[in-house]
Amino acid sequence: MLYIPCPWCGEREELEFHYHDEGHIVRPDVSVGDGEWSSYLYERENVEGWQRDLWSHDAGCRRYFYVLRHSVTDEIGGAYKVGEKLPPLPVEAEREMGS
């Protein structure tokens, strides 16, 4: 089980949290076509490596926030609040992406 560092409360057990979705999914304007809307609804990056998750601290402060997580090792690389400047992905990921 993971330890999730809530940016408001600090590290807590995964049990207190709820995973929602990949982070930073932008709701398109409602004028877009069916294809773009269904991509917003259903299509995800499904990255093998570092990614940004959207979680909420349901059994704590009830805040939504983003978590850097490695989808293969489940390593947690940090967390940040909504609206904060995006922290870079951990270095390994940069390298993975560069290659």
Add this chain to the structure above:
Amino acid sequence: MIKRALNRVEGWGRVDRTQEIDFSFDGQWMKGYRGDTLASALLSYDMHLVGRSFKYHRPRGFLGVGSEEPNGLVTWGEGKGLTPNTRGTMLELSEGLKVRSQNYWPSLHYDVKEGLGLFSGLLTAGFYYKTFIWGWRFYEPLIRRMAGLGEGPREVCERDYAWRYCSCDVLVIGGGSSGTAALSELLRGKGRVVILDEGHTEGGWMQGDEGEVEGMEGMDWVRSVWSEADSCDHVRVLRRTTAVSVYPGNYVLAVERSDEVGEGLGPREVLWKIRAKEVILASGGLEQPSTFVNNDRPGVMLAGAVRRYLRHYGVRVGERVCVVTNNDDAYQTALVMKEAGSEVMVLDSRYDVRGLFSDRAREEGIRIEEGSYPTRVRGRNRVRGLGWENLGQGGESLGGREVGYEEVDIVAMSHGFTPCVHLNCHWGGKLKFDEEREIFVPEESSGERFQVVGMAMGEEGFAGGMVSGREAGRRALSRLGMGLRGRMGMWKVGVGGREVEEGEGDRRWDRESVWFPNLWHKPGKQFVDFQNDVSVRDVLLAHAEGFESVEHMKRYTTLGMATDQGKTSNMHGLALLSKLCGKGAGFLGTTTYRPPFTPLTIGTVAGMHRGDVYHAVRTTSAHSAHVEMGAVFEDVGDWKRARYYTQTGESMDAAVRRESLGVREGVGVMDASTLGKIDIRGKDSVRLLNMLYTNDWSGLKEGGCRYGMMLDEAGMIMDDGVTARLGVDHYHMTTTTGGAARVLGWIEGWLQTEWPDWEVYCKSVTEVWSVYAVNGVHSLDMLRDILDDGSLAEGVSPMRVSEGKVGGVGVRIFGVNFTGGLGYEINIPSRYGLWLWRRILEAGEKYGIVPYGTETMHLLRAEVGYVIVGQDVDSTVTPYDADHDGLVSKKKEDFLGYRGLKFGGLRGSGRLELVGLESENSEEKLEEGGVILSEAADLSLLPLENEGHVTSSYMSPNVGRSIAMGLVKDGKSRYGEEVLVGRVGAGGEFETTKAKIVSRVWWREGGL
């Protein structure tokens, strides 16, 4: 029957000979000592035969000494405390312990099923799969009776099982020499340390091995470190505790067993949930058996176990011992058994044998047959003798001719060791194959705070294991910022009176590539997996039938799938299959290691979660009154809701009939407190509501109420309810009972991620208010009676919320109802809930008030065509499908679900639409879930086209007939048409009944 413990040798062992313990095995009373296990105590009486095998009912004895034991499963305790399938090697002796053997009929010493020999030909690899094709029905009862482990208890255990939570800086798993070495370093630091060992006495292999540390005998040194830990405040010592699983993030589950001694016993077992910043895994190695014919006979044991019974328990398991080995380590067993007075010989499959212990054995004059390998064991219930063949220089078979035979009563075998890597693999740690030593070892982990040390890491020898343990302890502390001062000092580590250095005495892995030299030409069974009765022949058969993946072979043969998790079988199975594929032993890799490492009882998993505290329940403030009035409850989410009130044992149908007539004709009251309630404030509140609901909220005036539907972004219905405007920027939202938490989370998600700049705040007030729905023609009269005079500023009216007082307590009265006709929902602060409930019943007496439950509520709302989200509509249904077209604003340019609703096809033909249904026979209630077919459907032409299904169906006394709702293909344009509704008939066959598509509204105030 032997009544004296002749195998107990004077002067040997560490059990407490001053404390005798009486125990019984299969009704026979015997004596052991404090510190014994069942296995050591039985072996002291020379009782080797203790059980029957799983499939073939072959006689079996103890193979090992710890949790790796595949054979010696027993049932202990009786009645409420009965516990089956416990390894006798792990069962600590306690006063009065009663133990039974398992899986025999009619007696342990003579088993009919084995005697018949009927099954051995049948139960080969893949038997179950092959049999499923043709004869399973015939074989199943037979097999169920025959194959099996112990029987489960039939009574409820009254002893407690508990869970405990613990977090620490360093967790050490395993208390053998390397785990203890790690502990000794950790004791010098300040971090919070937990060390656990599954034995009731620490030491692991050290209990049976030679070794000296700093001039102390090995076990004395282990015990001195542990007793120092016992008295150390920052260290928690857990004996009798097995780590059963490790999850990512160093989350470890461990089971602690009670020592079953003393008055007022604590929990029988404790499940520890440990969170450690650093884990040091010192789980040691597993000695592997050799394969030869009848290698499962009682008296054939692992060499390491044999010497541990002697050195630790003072039990010499036999008189004449043949050690079968391919490594130097097993010579320790030969030496110590000779010292204790047994006759000893060694069969070594290697030539030109040299080594720390084998050299000594030669000096002691022990007979060593080099280049020799066992052919078969003679004897049935106990080893009588062992024959052997000669191997070529490369370990190859020379034809299998038996060249020697010796009468022995113990075969002590060792086919080398394999690192015990289960726990390393649970969390995702990888293995690599060491070609030279033919073992799988953990890969050095990078970044993980999980270190594997000693034999578990494939460490060479005693000295190397100690060093790796100490280094891991220091590394853990230094990574935690608690590093020890100074360099690690040297310890004097010795074996057999001689100092050894790191890398020396590599006794564990010193072996040749002798894998199964005699596969082909021996009749009789050579077992690979003892617990699941899988023999070499089964693996050969699986390979011959084309199985070349270890995962497939495992499932086909069931090798490694027993409760011992293949501790003594997996590696041989994998190596054998690899060899059959013409590759090296590690070629095929391993199967997946899954938790638990050892079986754990259901009681431990459940912990204290049983009976009343099995699951948390939510009750309303008037719950006790419902109970008094004979309510039968149903679960809605975690809530207990009154389903109906039964008087003098009336049936549910009768109760619903009485309640529903009572509400319509007089007045009824229902506890609606479980409805989700969300308080919304802030200047952007109406903006929020306009995004959440499909309809327009801009025109709602203060004091007004409005019904709304919420959609997900695909345009499908998610929840519904009434929201009232309490003030300028203040709203009170209600949701379904089950959807409350989801809706609040949904709202918060949008506000926090998409609209963080909006000024609006939401708070769940579900439990703040108790809500009572009063309905029926007299509801307004009754309301007037209970309200304080003049407390109501304005009157009550439909779709309005008014504030008033009852007995001086402020209430909110919502002019809404879910039943049609006249009805109100009274909200009062929860602490007055029970009081108001009683007050309402009192005041309603003169109108003949009827308390009613959810079942009647469902019926009454169906009479007026209201939908229940989750029953009539779900996340595949749009508001148009639900016949709520008018609820979708044509003016708004966005709301959640707005774009989804515009998906092509969502408004075209072919959608399932909500309509009313009436069965042709008004007395017949359609079946909920019943499939709807076209009236013209030909039941003989399959497949039939599914045109929808019945979602709700009731017998309505108010309407005077059965009524139903359903989702029907293009239903809204088919009113008046007839359809067929399917159901399963009394005889289990499919039948249909006729029904007509009608409007959903059957009842109106003032008559139909």
